[in-house]
Amino acid sequence: MNKEDMNGFLALGKDLGQEYALFTYLIETPIDPVTAGAHLCQEQSTAQWHRVGVEEDFREKYGAKVVSCKTLEVNSKPKIQAFVEGEKYTIAEIKIAHPTINFGPKIPNLITAAAGEGAFHCPAVNTIKLVNVELPEKYLRAFEGPKFGLKGLRRVMKVKDRPFFFGVVKPNIGLPPKPFAELAYQAWKGGLDACKDDELLSDVEYSPLKKRLELVLEKMFKAEQETGEKKMFVANITDEVDRVLELHDLVAGMGGNAVMVNAFPVGLSGVRMLAKKTKIPVVAHFDFIAPFTRMPYFGVKSELITRLQRLAGCDAIIMPGLGKRMLVAEEEVKENVKACLYDMKNIQPCLPVPGGSDWAGSLPKMHEAFQTVDFGMVPGRGVFGHPLGPEGGARSLREAWEALEKGVSLEKHAETHEALRTAIECFGKKKE
């Protein structure tokens, strides 16, 4: 690209205002990073900006423009692999202002602009990671966001000043509806707020959703009466996108009070469709997000994916949690939690639910790390593999929270609380 061509893609230091979205990329390039940024702009917007023989320039209105470029490192070798040959590799943070008129307030089109062919097939860029998308308020206003959100969940569930206790019913797959409902009942009785289906347990042959709901909801209403607490069942309606609304209607029609979708397998746009029409809270699960977020210097930052799920209207977002077990760094988990809660203008906060082999003993660490009670925890075996059964497992969570509230150690509180004591004996010895 010559200097003159390049200038049409540069607006260094400028604020282009409400008509542009800001995409931030971490790039590794063998060429000058500003030039690489201009190439990125060309590839992701006005690849050819005039007709042959016609004096015109579509770049001004439709072209993406580099607004900032910060060189972070210069190395002799690429971090991962040389997809583009070069003598040195510069790692730079590039901010690109992209006109929203190119894609409109539509998730698939936004994804295409920010992380489509233009971003990932630019021959000037060896590796690229989309690390941020800042959307102007005018653009955000075209989105509905979560219908219930954190506030709605607290209102519906009457859960105040403490985290939410979810649990994945285990054995997670294979269990027929009747024993499934019985296990859920025990966990609710013990103090769980919400029982949920495993990400693989949707409307399956061996446990059709209708049958499962019928038995589970009966037990849920029973547990509500007996405990005086509001209870929730999160029904997994992950299915082909043209069945999702039908399954939602089935759940809501039977008196169910939450649905779950595996957000990326169904498609974020499918999630938005569901969230727009839903009558009950929508919970997202994190399958198929790691494949494009885990790598350093390549793909998309997971925090951004969390924000897109919130934008799409998820009321609660299950995400990989703390500890080595989920292969996600603590800082990244914290960022993902914050991505649910920060001020996103008209898009209200949703509930972050970081999970992964948690049990009662995980609670103090979570509370310490997130510095808020606005989160959910979602143990599986920590409740359903508890030696005293799901009731004891659920009780151990509530007892752990009591200890935190009183400011005593779990060990101390366990001296007089059997479920917690048993949990510590069973799960506390495992290495992190």
Place this chain on the structure above:
Amino acid sequence: MNKEDMNGFLALGKDLGQEYALFTYLIETPIDPVTAGAHLCQEQSTAQWHRVGVEEDFREKYGAKVVSCKTLEVNSKPKIQAFVEGEKYTIAEIKIAHPTINFGPKIPNLITAAAGEGAFHCPAVNTIKLVNVELPEKYLRAFEGPKFGLKGLRRVMKVKDRPFFFGVVKPNIGLPPKPFAELAYQAWKGGLDACKDDELLSDVEYSPLKKRLELVLEKMFKAEQETGEKKMFVANITDEVDRVLELHDLVAGMGGNAVMVNAFPVGLSGVRMLAKKTKIPVVAHFDFIAPFTRMPYFGVKSELITRLQRLAGCDAIIMPGLGKRMLVAEEEVKENVKACLYDMKNIQPCLPVPGGSDWAGSLPKMHEAFQTVDFGMVPGRGVFGHPLGPEGGARSLREAWEALEKGVSLEKHAETHEALRTAIECFGKKKE
């Protein structure tokens, strides 16, 4: 995991038959790879296989099982990064048989099983790449596959014994419908089979789909009459998934004869929904596939993604093409082309359309690499940036094909063919 627990997840050397799908992973693990495979099976299926205090075992029917493990390398360091600490790292190919009853013939559920939490958050596995999914014929029969496919496209377009010539109308964005239609007309006149919208040009404010179609189709019918050839316009209907069918109906209702969707941004399940109901061929575009397929040893192999698009019912699949420009290795492009054409039982072949800065001179290389005429090419600037305009650009493609058919070099043929000569002069000097 102890030996006894592990055995429930092993079926080494066994063929478990029609009730199982086979998932092949390339894993890097700091532990014994068979044990790592058993962990993967546990995480992706029966994480907890019995109720506390109940003698039962859900693994036999619902558990995934390692059927083969081949160690490929043992290294002292991980290839990319240590997500799991270890003293040595084994790279192995693991085949896992996963019961189809766990997910059923539904794309989101299949993706969850093969590439969801279980596969990508297994603490025994440092990095993982899903490289193959083999589906039993019984399972495949529940899918519709492409409605037109390669055969249907040849029949509809009356294109025999040669590749299909697509072109992306350029300037790709910003152009109002009227000049857009005029450019498309010129390209059709010159010999293009199909003009298509850019991946960013969908139903946008500055070029509403209805208006664009109205003008483009009028020109298309005119070009058909004047050339005596069948022409196609591929209308980009990428939008929120709940608008895709509405936009399809608009296109088909106005006499349009093909639609395009950015498959992953819309969601593969949305593509299947469209393909099931479509009245005209469905073309897929490859945005947001590189983020999870480019990395070595991590993510998903792109060939598999091509096959999933075919399974979802795409009649033509636009994919990154040959040459360094698209950052995809030649072998991978060839595999993706083959993935459209191989015998997939009831799922008929579709048309592979590898693209990326092609022009007339790309044709011999493509033909040589793919060893078939069953492909499409899709230049942008190679047609619409041609110095003689789109008509000359399109003609240069047909002239290049004439040269190939006659067995003469492009240079030789160019001596008597102006459009080809001009293309060589304009595009032939650029480095690959």
